[in-house]
Amino acid sequence: MNINKTFMILLLGIGVFTVACRSTSDVRKSAVKSETSSQELNQTDKEALVSNWEPEKSIEFVIMAGKGGGADKMARFMQKIIEKNNLSSQQLIPINKPNDSGAEALQYLKNIEDKNHTILVTLNSFYTTPLRKPELGIDIHSFAPIARMAEDSFVLWVHKDSGITNLEEFIQAAKKADDKWLMAGTGKGQEDQIITNFLNDTYNLKISYLPFKGGGAVAKQLAGKQVNSTVNNPSEALDFYEQGIFVPLAVFTAERLARFPDTPNFQEKGQDFDYDMQRSIVGSPGMSKEAEVYYQNLFKKVYESSEWQNYMRDKSLKGNIIFGDYLKSYWEFQEQKHKQLLERTGEIK
Numbered sequence: 001m002n003i004n005k006t007f008m009i010l011l012l013g014i015g016v017f018t019v020a021c022r023s024t025s026d027v028r029k030s031a032v033k034s035e036t037s038s039q040e041l042n043q044t045d046k047e048a049l050v051s052n053w054e055p056e057k058s059i060e061f062v063i064m065a066g067k068g069g070g071a072d073k074m075a076r077f078m079q080k081i082i083e084k085n086n087l088s089s090q091q092l093i094p095i096n097k098p099n100d101s102g103a104e105a106l107q108y109l110k111n112i113e114d115k116n117h118t119i120l121v122t123l124n125s126f127y128t129t130p131l132r133k134p135e136l137g138i139d140i141h142s143f144a145p146i147a148r149m150a151e152d153s154f155v156l157w158v159h160k161d162s163g164i165t166n167l168e169e170f171i172q173a174a175k176k177a178d179d180k181w182l183m184a185g186t187g188k189g190q191e192d193q194i195i196t197n198f199l200n201d202t203y204n205l206k207i208s209y210l211p212f213k214g215g216g217a218v219a220k221q222l223a224g225k226q227v228n229s230t231v232n233n234p235s236e237a238l239d240f241y242e243q244g245i246f247v248p249l250a251v252f253t254a255e256r257l258a259r260f261p262d263t264p265n266f267q268e269k270g271q272d273f274d275y276d277m278q279r280s281i282v283g284s285p286g287m288s289k290e291a292e293v294y295y296q297n298l299f300k301k302v303y304e305s306s307e308w309q310n311y312m313r314d315k316s317l318k319g320n321i322i323f324g325d326y327l328k329s330y331w332e333f334q335e336q337k338h339k340q341l342l343e344r345t346g347e348i349k
Contacts, residue, residue, distance in 0.1 A: 051297065053116070053290035055090040060118040064105035064125060065186060066098040068216015070152055070233040070315075074279055075121045078149075078299075081307045087298055098213040101129045101187035106138050115284040116291040119146060122280045125190045127331075127338040131348055132189045140335060144283025144292040145327035147299040149308075150317035151276040154195055154231045154252040155260065159222055160245055167250045167269060170229070171203045179206040182227040184218045187211055189347045191277050192218070194338075195231045195252060197345045202271060222246065233277070234259060235315040259316045278334065279317065280327070296323050 061079060065071040072094070079092045097105035102125035112118045120143075130138040158164045164173055174181040183199075185192025188211045196209045210227060212218050215236035221227045223240050230237070231252070240246040248263045254274045256265055266273045281299055283292055302308050303321040312318070322330060342348040 051290045051293035053288065053294045055088065055117055055291075055294070057117055058090050059088070059092045060112075061092040061094045062105050062108060062118065062120045063094060063096045064098065064102035064120060064122060065096070066212070066214025066217055067096055068219070068236070069186060069214035070235045070277075071121050071123050071279070072096060072214060072216065073235050073315075074149070074311075077311055078302050078308070081302050081305050082298070084307070085301075085305065087301050096214075098187075101125050101132070101190055101211075103129050103133055103136055103138075106130065107136060109143070109282075109284045110138060112284050115286040116288055118284050119295060120282050120284075122278060122282055123152075123191065124277050124334070124338065125187055126278070126280070126282070127335045128189050128191075128194075128342060128347075129187075131335070131339055131342055139285070140331055141328065142285035144285075144287040144295075145323055145325075145331070146281040146283050146292065146295045147303070147321055147323045148278055148280040148319070148327055148330060149299060149303055149321060150279040150312055151319040152233045152235070152279055153257060153316050153318075154191065154275060154277070155234060155237065155257075155263070156199075156249045156252070157222060157230050157232055157237055157241075157246045158228065158249060159225055160247050161225065162228065162247075164249065165247060167264070170249050171205070174199075174205045174207055174228070175203070177228070179208050181205070181207045181229070182210055183207045184210050184212055184221040184227040184230050186213070186215050186218055189342065191275070192231050194341055194345070195275060198273060198275075201345075202273075219246075233315075235317075238315070257316045259314075276318075278330075299323075 061075055063072050063075050075094050079094055082088050082092055097108055105120060106129065109118055109120050126140055130136060130140055158170060164170050183196045185196060193209050196207055199205055200207055212221065215232050218230050219232050219236050219240060222230045223245055237246050248260050251257050251260060251263050251265050252275045253265050256263065283295060300321060
């Protein structure tokens with residue numbers, strides 16, 4: 001076991017996480033990520049080994065969420081970068097498998113016969129769905145650690161016609177509406193519901209959570225005024241925001257987002273809470289090491305492209321690329337954190 005991984009487990013043992021979900025801000029403070037961003041990039045240089053393996057046919061690029069959401073937008077944008085810059089000899093084919101909070105996608109990768117030509121775009125349901133559904137027999141540590149491409153943010157949104165312009169007005173309105181206040185989100189027991197539970201517990205609310213298959217569908221629910229609020233990622237809500245339809249009330253990040261400079265975070269409101277979501281690429285359990293290294297090198301080139309760097313800035317994504325043992329340590333930390341979160345809200349025992 002390497003030093004970084006040992007230190008990560010030690011931090012977990014002494015209770016590194018705080019009330020709610022410090023998410024990867026805790027990881028950033030840990031030994032695994034505290035030695036500057038440049039060292040993270042050096043890590044990728046060392047681990048990006050030479051591979052003589054090349055794909056022999058089209059690559060299935062599975063997305064464990066529905067069309068129009070952050071994971072879907074990211075996957076299709078990366079596909080365009082790869083094709084535009086001729087980074088792969090074979091085409092990547094995006095395939096959405098959002099059913100059962102991503103269980104469909106995880107099982108598909110687990111059972112696929114061709115391990116080397118199937119990769120998956122993940123979010124935090126990579127942790128929460130196997131924890132909530134142990135009968136699936138999914139071991140996330142058996143997946144190939146290709147690359148964490150970024151961490152995504154969450155924003156509390158309402159429709160402009162609600163007349164709500166700040167968090168205090170949101171709390172007042174939601175409290176008055178009781179359980180008739182509707183929050184749309186992606187999946188059950190996933191990121192959006194975790195955040196909804198935080199709002200309910202912190203402000204003594206009774207917001208009703210309605211699950212959908214992807215962030216695109218969630219945003220459309222708010223745009224059509226079928227629900228009262230969402231916590232969509234910026235990339236999922238930007239079109240509606242730029243049209244003046246959505247109003248951002250607060251961000252679930254450790255610092256304000258440059259894209260929304262006037263929108264406060266919860267630390268400013270007296271709550272020690274922030275929550276990020278991984279945007280990672282993983283390979284099927286049983287993928288050959290040669291193929292794993294090929295995909296690591298491929299997505300390292302994507303990450304370093306000007307197109308991806310601009311996308312990260314425009315969509316309020318953050319974080320350096322990590323993979324290999326470094327990414328597995330990140331998964332181990334996140335799995336334990338989400339286990340505690342789900343236990344706290346009664347999703348698992």
